[in-house]
Amino acid sequence: MKKVAIIGAGIAGVASAIRLAHKGYEVEVFEANEYAGGKLSSFEQDGYRFDAGPSLFTLPHLVEELFQLVEKKAPDFFEYERLSTICHYFWEDGTRLNAYAEPPKFAQEVEKVLGISAVKVEQFLKDSAFKYEVLDGLFLQDSLHKLSTWTSKKAIRGYLNLPKLGIFGTMNHANEKYFQHPKLVQLFNRYATYNGSDPYQTPATLNIIPHLEYNVGAFFPKKGMVDITNVLVDLAKSIGVKFYFQHRVKEILTQNQQVKGVRVTSQDREEQELFFDKVVSNMDVTHTYRKLLPQSPHPDKLLNQPKSSSGVIFYWGVKKSFPELGLHNILFSDDYREEFRVMFADKKIFNDPTVYINISSKHKPDDAPEGCENWFVLINAPANEGQDWDKLIQDLRQQVIQKVSRILSCDLASLIETEAILDPRSIELKTSSAQGALYGNSSNNKYAAFLRHANFSKTIKDLYFVGGSVHPGGGIPLALSSAKIMAKEL
Ligand code: FAD
Secondary structure, three states, rough: OEEEEEEOOOHHHHHHHHHHHHOOEEEEEEOOOOEEEEEEEEEEEEEEEEEEEOOOOOOOOOHHEEEEEOOOOOOOOEEEEEEEEEEEEEEOOEEEEEEEEOOOHHHHHHHHHHOOOHHHHHHHHHHHHHHHHHHHHHOOOOOOOOOOHOOOOOHHHHHHHHOOOOOOEEEHHHHHHHHHOHHHHHHHHHHHHHHHOOOOOOOOOHHHHHHHHHOOOOEEEOOOOOHHHHHHHHHHOOOOOOOEEEEEEEEEEEEOEEEEEEEEEEEEEEEEEEOOOOEEEEEOOHHHHHHHHHOOOOOHHHHHHOEEEEEEEEEEEEOOOOOOOOOOOEEEEOOOHHHHHHHHHEEEEEEEOOOEEHHHHHHHHHOOOOOOOOEEEEEEOOOOOOOOOHHHHHHHHHHHHHHHHHHHOOOOOHEEEEEEEOOOHHHHHHHHHHOOOOOOOOOOOOOHHHHOOOOOOOOOEEEEEEEOOOOOOHHHHHHHHHHHHHHHHO
């Protein structure tokens, strides 16, 4: 039986393990942390449970299909509910809007609150669906680095519809032209942040994302986001995958441009050289080359691309319940354009940032003590370039507490009874993401899709790449897709 080593038990590493074990390989996963999931993990503190990273679950069929692949049933407890309200939006001037999941209901709400025709909003979501359908076939299911992808029927449909896909203008330009209303433009511009990009630079192609939430659905797993990791690790183990936690890979061993295995360190053993037929790296591709393959040629043009945004996350145990908040909440900045300019040009955090609050205890009450809520408060931040983070975070904490207190008419500071903080430095430390970026390279230019690394190495035989830093991109669904594309190629 041929042996494969997987570096990292992030969601893409675990999905890869399942797919390759199913293909008949003997699979071993080496994970530096003592837990699986990388960004998709969780922790508990003072009676509160927090999902550490992702909070929005879309395209659950990409998880389901891993169970179907190996002909096993997902455990009964792995249930996820489709949200009836996707997000609660708040502006400083007192405007509040509920983004209902059903497009007609959402469109009616927009008409009622912002005075924009519901028909126009529904048409926007239909256009989003069309773009998604065309692009999904072209960009998300196959390797972009194979000629066959570019000569397929799906590709030809893409070429024929090119002018409708929004490749040539920015997201903000398209949304302003279509809606004119600044608040609705801001609401739809926000989708650029779903892959860590700037709506004033990223192509309007990313207007495919609202389709996923409104037409396909936004979901929440009954046992929290981390359950996605847990059920997939159990599935992998059930088909023979071996996991080695607290095992960090220090080098990918090669000979004559051919993979030979990995050099691994662990707490309880001497460094070991282990031999494998193939290696799949779920480590960020930049660090895979720079740290694990120091002697090999590096594709510097791809690795040096500007990174996506990172984030500062305040995990707050809040001793009060806020009926006006739901699972996902956004408190918008009054100057969105400036917020992104400060983030991507000045590499700092704007002093009136947009605040995202996720409260899983709204759907899973045991995540917080009775009468309390577990707040995951995310503020988009630049990737780590050695900024004075301690100072930035100190100022940001004040600004966020003041903004939330203002908008929700409360004294938030007095309600926080426990706190943990994640920032670009700790994200990099915990998951090896280059500069702590959440989604690998940014998509701030129209060639971004082509400037992500392929799912295989063109120079080293039997070396493959998966995860949010390579094709097709970051976020749980795309990380899962990367494993699917890799398994097709391997
Ligand atoms: P990672 O999760 O980065 O895992 C990589 C793993 O490899 C880690 O466990 C790491 O320890 C291990 N590793 C690295 N190097 C080595 C080595 N040398 N040896 C051994 N092990 C190694 N996505 C969404 O879809 N929805 C969201 O709402 C969302 N919100 C997010 C919020 C935050 C705060 C963050 C951080 C991310 C968010 N994302 C979201 C993005 C999403 O989490 C990621 O795109 C996805 O989880 C990436 O998975 P991955 O498998 O590529 O890698």
